[in-house]
Amino acid sequence: MKATHEHEWEAAPGLPSALPAGEHVVWQGSPAWRHLAVHAFHVRKIAVYFTFMLAVQVLNLTAPDSGTGWKAAADVEWKPLLVAASLYAFALGLLLGTAWLSASSTLYTLTNKRVVMRIGIVLTLTFNLPYKRIAGASVKPYANGLGDIALALHPEDRIGWAHLWPHQRAWHVTQPQPTLRCLPNSQQVGEQLLRLWRAEHAGQHLQLGDVAVSHATLAPPKNNTQGMLA
Incomplete structure (x- = not known):
């Protein structure tokens, strides 16, 4: 997991460096600022x-x-x-x-290998979250198809709550969850994330579901109320 401060030197929008061979951008998006x-x-x-x-x-x-x-x-x-x-x-x-x-300075990117979050107004940070280091995910829906996608990391991987704000899941301070906030078509983006995770973990089973009662499920969990990727 890596954070950089290279917004002004981006190799491509939302990406601090050129993608390595075999990696490509699948989706990019930003928060809807009014909903944010x-x-x-x-x-x-x-x-x-x-x-x-x-x-x-x-x-x-x-x-x-x-x-x-x-x-x-x-x-x-x-x-x-x-x-x-x-x-x-x-x-x-x-x-x-x-x-x-x-919202205007934020750009979320899904590649076939990782989630990239470029956030920050004055001090820009870019977080690279490889799918192999994502342990769980959930979607919190709002009206008109918008929603948040929270990413649960493995316990040994921790990003500071203050470094993520406001792109973090509320009330998760000791183990912050990076969150793609107020995304249009959040359900479709979540399903895309599910496919990409499965492609990266070929042969493994993925559940992308609730980590809280208030969160909607992307895929029905099986004996797993935490919605962890396993």
Whole structure:
């Protein structure tokens, strides 16, 4: 498993060096940035929180003084509310911009030998994940055919959680799982990954299934609730 910092010197898009003889690109793709903003940067949840905070501020500003009724709009000092709303909008804009930059700088590649993840906005990293070092995989579906494909590595292979973010499976910190995030046609990409893994491990059986109840199964597991490749 290898990480490089060679985005500016890529031999081909998403590939830090020329592919060796016998290896070729099968598929390439990037995250859908709007869905990445929702599912990785949690823009929707944060927007709901900001809306709630604004509502609380409005109630505080218009709340009646002792012995009087609710304040009229003309009697309310709206400047603090406008300042807060501007800051909230700025924060959401930053999150959306970061999601767009993250998606536009990311390129996932499947070759007939490995998965290559080129990620990073300022500091670009390229992770090479040979199929022989991938122990399991799962698909988490979203709407409109989009989904995440998480890759479980062998225990001795570990990539830092912070190095992968946001291209990692949530809540797997001690053994991070590199994840192809918010892919269009994720089911088809997962099936392609299944075929490539089988081709690399000719004669071995592969199960590509759940590693969590919330994850959909690509191939029905047989007495294997972890969905491990074996």
